[in-house]
Amino acid sequence: MTLTADWTKPGSFSAGRDPLGFQAASVRLYTSLVPGLTNVTNRLRYYSFYCWAVWQFEKIHHTTREDKWVEFIRRCEAAIALACQIGDAANALGMAGSEWWRYEAADTSKKIFDLVTPTNRPGEDGQYLKAKYGNFGQFYTASMLEMGLIESASARVYAVSSTAGKALAIAVQEAHSDASALLLKAVKKGRISRSDCETISEAFHPSYLDSSSQEARLLKQFLQGSRADDPTAKARRISLRNVLAVVSDSKGEFDLRRELYVQSGSLGGLSLGVENLTRWRAYFLNEFCHIALEVWLNAIVGLSNQVAEPTLVEALAASLASLAVGDENASTENLAASLALNGLGEEHDMGAELLAAASVKKMPETSAITGSTTLILSIWLRWREASQVRDELDQETVEGRSVEGVFRFLDLNAAENARLTVAKLIKKFVVSNHLIIAGQKLATGGRFTYRFTLDDGCLVDGELGEYTYTQPRIENLLTFARDARLVDQESGIITAAGAEFLNAA
Secondary structure, three states, X not given: OOXXXXXXOOOEEOOOOOOOOOHHHHHXXXXXXXXXXXXXXXXXXXXXXXXXXXXXXXXXXXXXXXXXHXXXXXXXXXXHHHHHHHHHHHHOOXXXXXXXXXXXXXXXXXXXXXXXXXXXXXXXXXXXOOOOOHHHHHHHHHHHHHOOOEEEOOOOOEEEOXXXXXXXHHHHHHHOHHXXXXXXXXXXXXXXXXXXXXXXXXXXXXXXXXXXXXXXXXXXXXXXXXXXXXXOHHHHHHHHHHHHHHHHHHOOOOOHHHHHHHOOOOOOOHXXXXXXHHHHHHHHHHHHHHHHHHHHHXXXXXXXXXXXXXXEHHHHHHHHHHHHOOOOOOEHHHHHHHHOOOOHHXXXXXXXXXXXXXXXXXXXXXXXXXXXXXXXXXXXXXXXXXXXXXXXXHOOOOOOOOHHHHHHHHHHOOOOEHHHXXXXXXXXXXXXXXXXXXXXXXXXXXXXXXXXXXXXXXXEOOOOXXXXXXXXXXXXXXXXXXXXXXXXXXXXXXXXXXXXXXXXX
């Protein structure tokens, strides 16, 4: 198939997840820190369940026909989501189809449920999940291929690997043969009873993993990175140990993002992976910078909407810089020294304040605009000589679009007037970068993500946005640790098994 740009079709509007191009660096950083899972691989037991489902499809159908596979996996997913809603809805978070089944499952008078209607129109609205290839194809396939649990049988149909994947599939089947038979019967017939759902939930519910079972042992091998043939193992193992160190220090109350940036307590020891922690810091620095710039993005849009007629970008940037920098005479370096926050905790907390300001569609308050100046200059002053952190950032920076690019810009303008420096920074990293990123999205995907456009050098048609941090998989890693009983699900305190893994040589 030849791909060509189609300039005759209007692009559909999309909010755009990365309007300045900074989050791409964050994604590259955290992908290497927590490989083998994503922000949407939400429960640990899905890995064993999908190994079992793939294996059963091989055994039952003996085909690589895509339509057969799509029907099978979508019915499997819908059935397991329904069963867990009926069995224990409160602890079935993160399961594809939970919202679809929530109210129907709660109707205790209903005894038989249809699995055909919610699954037979893949890719369309009004289904348990719109994604054609199900939750498995949309979110789990890439991770399971990466770690060697499955392998391709054809373009979109898969087989379990001969070792790790099949071992998980057999562990599930042998431990839950009755529930497995009920689930396969439901998939074949296209309907399932409430009583069968209760039996299936008891066996397969993601929160009911028996820590002494073979299935749990194999899932822990994946999670704890102890499989020698798993290329994702080492990085995930080190990140998990650092997460468990936070849990161990906290006694049940913690802000995981804050702790991985501040790195107090037992974090930072050589046994916990200093390179891993350095890379986590690089990730958070990029997040702080991009959320501060997004505050300025909304601010410059807000200013453009306040003026009576189109205004040159130069004038808007200067106007915003005058709000962002109160001292019109200080150099960039001297202003940074005067604004420097007292510690890493304050930097994180300032980032949280700016996140709140950026997450609503309105012109930011002056305090948020100046707060962005404070945070950007504070982290630059603290980290500009930290070669290890900057090296991590440098290798993930493309065309200067990261906090490392901002640091380089400030390095070059350290002795210049701070207000003029901020005005130039806004033009380069907010106005120019946004137009470049939005243009690339329009050209390649037909998505109109412009928050403003230019007309004769004037910024026009501004639209305020809602912005947030990227989600770096660590919350799902923590959920997996709870599923594996490394962290107690109710108290949030590290368990004996978690402490044993944490303290292992």
